Amino acid sequence: MKPSGSSGVTNNVPSPSENHALNSADGACPWEVSDTARLRRFLCYGSESNIYTAREESQLSMESATTLLSLLQDGQGCEVVEDVKRFARDGRAVALNPCLFALAVCSQHSEQKTKQAAFEALKEVCTCPTHLFAFVQYKKELKEGMKCGIWGRALRRAVSHWYNEQDAMSLALAVTKCKQRHGWTHQDLLRLSHTKPASETIALISKYVTKGWPEVQTAYADKENLEEVVKVLSYLEVVEKVRHSCDETEVVHLIMEHRLEREQLLTDHLKSKDVWRALLKEMPLESVLRILGKMTADKVLEPGSRDMVAVCERIQSEAALKKAKLHPFTILFASENYKRGHNCRGKVKWEPDISILKALDTAFYKSFMNVEPVGKRFAVAVDVSTSLSSVVPGTSVSTAVVAAAITMLIARTEVDTQVLAYSEGAIVPCTIAADMTLTQATIELVKIPTGMTDGTLPMTWATENQKAVDMFIVLTNNPCWSFTASPVESLRKYRQNSGIFSKMVMCGLTSIGHAIADTEDRGLLSMCGFDLGAMSVIRNLAQDLI
Structure with missing residues (x-):
């Protein structure tokens, strides 16, 4: 990585034929926001808009997923389910709830292929009981609006398969660790789905959930059981033993020997230091x-x-x-x-x-x-025109540290990265290097004098210096986007001059809800605040997924 003032940079802008050609005379972006992009935004962060608000849990409803419904009506339900699976499986969603909601909507659609695809995807998307409970609850909430039932043959079969296709020991852990969520229990789901166990071990766990441990003891006491059944029985016996034990030494021993987790213990057990020390070893x-x-x-x-x-x-x-x-x-x-x-x-x-x-x-x-490179050409521009001493909302981290960390992350993982700082109406010297520590990078940012905000400067700099940039990341403390000129227009001019369909993320580190522009340009995204999910959003945008 080379700072803004360095010489010898070789990443000049290639000819338009090597990039996405822009065919509009006024430089407007030909990539309007498609229905697929809106759907994927919803799956990623629970909103179809071009605004990502950190640490905000979106209220999911039919009104917030109009594009999802439109795609289903157009007969693209199977494609929607594939996108749901992709975002859930690959960890591209900030939170899984939008994917679970979308899958629930697909499962209640009238078109048979869509419904079948949704239920077949259930196990792949719902990897733990919490997800399964949330999915069923969404179906319950959708029942009235979509004028359909819940526990039809398809859901009963899908839930039965979810239980029957689990590894026995994994399921034993799941039902003892996560007993209920979102108003549902395993007992509810097994009863309402009319699950017929596919094996002796699943039958054992089902009886344990629905009838309790005393019934299991009675049923299996005098039987000659299979080895796997004995293994599950022994594990459930340990769980029951720890739940009824007041002996701290015994509880610690059972945790260590059987790798029990804190959700399987009593609240009183968690008052013991030794119990916590035992839990920490495998947590x-x-x-x-x-x-x-x-x-x-x-x-x-x-x-x-x-x-x-x-x-x-x-x-x-x-x-x-x-x-x-x-x-x-x-x-x-x-x-x-x-x-x-x-x-x-x-x-x-x-x-x-x-x-x-x-x-x-x-x-x-x-x-x-652990960070996989995106393989794009980045320009990370930090607005130092206002103080970077404030704290990012919802965290205890200063905006200077976050800005330095974002810069470091991209510079260390992406081969072609330009780091810029702007203040006093111009790009200012910034000697942040990829091999710096976070402390050194933070000091480098805060020592630059403050001045006037101008969010157009990164694009202007790239144009004047003929730099090839696929992705502009602009970090600012300015919560109202009160720029003297339009960063959106500057980006469009850069695209026109370079022939590259560049994207831009304008991240207001202290913003709580302002957007840079109400635009139908798919390559523009506003961020209000910052959290871990913001990095997933940036990655998805860079890879043309949202």
Whole structure:
């Protein structure tokens, strides 16, 4: 990566024939927002608009999914289901609820092929009980508006298949870890679906869910059971034993031996430090990051202790980071929250431990290996005309740190990246380099003098210097997009001059709801605030998916 003022840059603009040619005389974008793009926006972040609002859970309804309905009416239901599967399977959705909602709508459509495709996709999209419960609840909420029933033959068959096609031990864990969500229980679903178990082990788990452990004990006590049935019986016996145990030593032993999880324990068990120490050994790494503050406050993790050393080693283990597929921003937000020394309400307080902070810092840089390059030409422009000392809403992270981290992430993962800073009505020297630490990059940004905001400067710079850019990422603290000129018009002029269909994301790091423009240009997106989901949105836009 070369800073804006460097010489010897070789990525000049290629001829229009090598790119998406723009055929409009006034430079307007020929790529209007298609119905497919609107659908994929909905699947990605729950809205068909070109505005992504961080940390906002969209209210899903038929009114918010008009394009979905239109595509179904046009006979494109099977294509819709394929998109749902793609966004759910590949982790392209910020949250899975829009995908589950869309799948529920497809499953209740009158066209038989669409309905069949939706139910066949159920297991692939609903990978855990929480997803399955949410899907069924969406179907219940849609019942009145779509004038259809819920528990017809197709849903009964699909839910039955969901249970019957599970690995027995995985299902035993699922039904004991997640008993109910969204007003539904496993007992409800097994009863309403009239599930006929496809194997002895599924029959055992079904009886356990619907009749309880005493009935299971009676039914299987005197039988000569298959090896797999014995295995599941033993596991369920352990779960029942731990739920009725008041012996802390016994609970710890059962957790360690059978890898029990905290959702399978009683609330009273979680008052024990030793129980938490046992849970931490096998707890998913992302869950560990979320409770570091509480574990420090409760002295489960004490300075210099064996447990502290083990947790720190795991946090910065490349194998553990790769297995958990943790994104750098997941670790950054966890680190900043831990560094703050109290939870969001301030009720739980702790003294941040230096060894944990060092482990998180190391993990942040190592986790860059989990980010797959997009393979596009990026220009990341940071607006330093206003102070970067404010905090991104909903986080404990300053806008300067977030801006530096976004810049670092793209510069380290994308081969062709230009980093710009603009202030005082011009691009200003910015010597951020890919091999800098986050602290160094942040210092580099905040030392630049503030001045006048002009969001057109990145595109103007690229035009004047004949730079080939596929994706402009403009980061600003200005919440109202009060630019003296239109960044949208500047982008269109750049496209006309370069022959490249460039896209632009205007990210207002402190914005809570303003959009850069009400436009039908598919290559323009506004972001209000910032969270981990924003990186998924940027990635999807860069790859022409939304």
